[in-house]
Every structure is written in C-alpha cells, then in structure tokens.
Amino acid sequence: MIEFIDVSKTYTNGVKAIKKLNIQIQQGEFVYVVRASGAGKSTFIKMIYREEKVTEGKIFIDGQAISAIKNKKIPLFRRKIGVVFQDYKLIPTLTVYENVAFALEVIEEIPANIRRKVMDELELVKLKHKARFLPSELSGGEQQRVSIARSIVNRPKILIADEPTGNLDPNTTWEIMEILEEINNSGTTIVMATHNQEIVNTIKRRVITFEEGSIVRDQLRGGYDLENKYR
Numbered sequence: 001m002i003e004f005i006d007v008s009k010t011y012t013n014g015v016k017a018i019k020k021l022n023i024q025i026q027q028g029e030f031v032y033v034v035r036a037s038g039a040g041k042s043t044f045i046k047m048i049y050r051e052e053k054v055t056e057g058k059i060f061i062d063g064q065a066i067s068a069i070k071n072k073k074i075p076l077f078r079r080k081i082g083v084v085f086q087d088y089k090l091i092p093t094l095t096v097y098e099n100v101a102f103a104l105e106v107i108e109e110i111p112a113n114i115r116r117k118v119m120d121e122l123e124l125v126k127l128k129h130k131a132r133f134l135p136s137e138l139s140g141g142e143q144q145r146v147s148i149a150r151s152i153v154n155r156p157k158i159l160i161a162d163e164p165t166g167n168l169d170p171n172t173t174w175e176i177m178e179i180l181e182e183i184n185n186s187g188t189t190i191v192m193a194t195h196n197q198e199i200v201n202t203i204k205r206r207v208i209t210f211e212e213g214s215i216v217r218d219q220l221r222g223g224y225d226l227e228n229k230y231r
C-alpha cells in the first residue's frame, strides 16, 4: 500500500508543490494522476520513489516510513518500485537485452537467473526478436516497451509511470496501455501520470485529479473531467 499522511512539499525556491496531501492507494490498484502542468503530479510521483523528500508529513510504502530511510538504503527500497519515464531513459550504448539485464546486475542477481528473467520480460513486451538491437534501432514505442521490461524485471510491487505515452502515436499508446494492464492484472500497483484524456476515458480506473498541489477529485472509475475544468 502507498499512504500519504499530511504530506507537503516546498521546493527550496519557495514553490509549494504539494499541500497537506492525504491519500491511500491499495496494493493492486491502477491509478491515473491527471490535470494541467504544474499541478504537482510529478512531485507526487517522485516522492513515492524517494526522488524528492517530503517537507512535512509522512509517506508509507508497504508499511515502511520512507522519509526515515537512510540514503545508502535507498537502492534497496527502490527494488520495490519500477519507474517508467516519458523519454524512456535507456542506456544508448547497451542492447535491448543488456538494458534490461542491467537492472538485475546492479542488484547482483545470480547470472544463471538473469537470462531467464530478461527473456521472460522481453516476451511480455513482445521484443524477444530484437534483444540484440540498440535503442537507436527501435521505434519510440519499442523503446518504451524495453523501458517497461527493465522496470518490472525485479518484480516490483509498484510501477510508477510518468507520462509513459507522452511521446507516442495513438496506436503505440494503446499497445503500451495493454502491457500496463497486463502487469496490473498480475497484482502490481500502477500509478500513472497522464494528460491523455482518451486513455483515461476508455480504460476506466481510479482517477486522482491534482490542482495547485492538492487533490481536487478522487473517483474510483472516473473519467477525465472536461466540463468542470476548474471544478
């Protein structure tokens, strides 16, 4: 479970990005985080994987108070969480296989397991046949599929996706959504920031709407609220 209790975040320049936020996300949920730029979505997401620290309040991930985690323990904590970015963040000099394997090598997985795990994930994202390709030899959608494979190869409990389809065309966007749904069906919690109204209105899941650092709506099977743009 992800739990925020009275969480506020003020950046050093004085911007209050998150204000007194309270929210619970249960294991296995699929949650969209929506609304205009600057509303605090990325800050919210970064706080979940401890990329940003809270200024006030507490965050619990799986019962663990994450503000108390010492810096040197952060890599261990992050094994619980996979992250997918809008711009994929693959290592350009490594092949598809190596990019995914890298996530296992850093946690010192035994070599005999690495190949099986990497190939399983490449199968899930339908890229086994391109295992030896470099990222520059792939389309945007394929690169995002590699990044998803890398993010889940450690079997994290939570997958965070910050605008994962932001750079993709509509067809590719639906392919990525199918993969994310499949991952969610296996029990992984998904928290996805998005501007894509069509996705949110078609694949109906919980929708958390941010405005100026606060949650202004939280609906279990919501849609992207067009009429009440300002509530």
Ligand code: ADP
Pocket: 011, 012, 013, 015, 016, 017, 035, 036, 037, 038, 039, 040, 041, 042, 043, 044
């Ligand atoms: P969103 O993801 O909804 O676009 P952000 O969480 O990125 O929103 O930003 C919320 C607010 O915090 C904005 O006013 C933004 O300018 C500010 N902000 C975000 N990151 C930083 C940072 N590293 N330093 C200072 N201000 C920031």
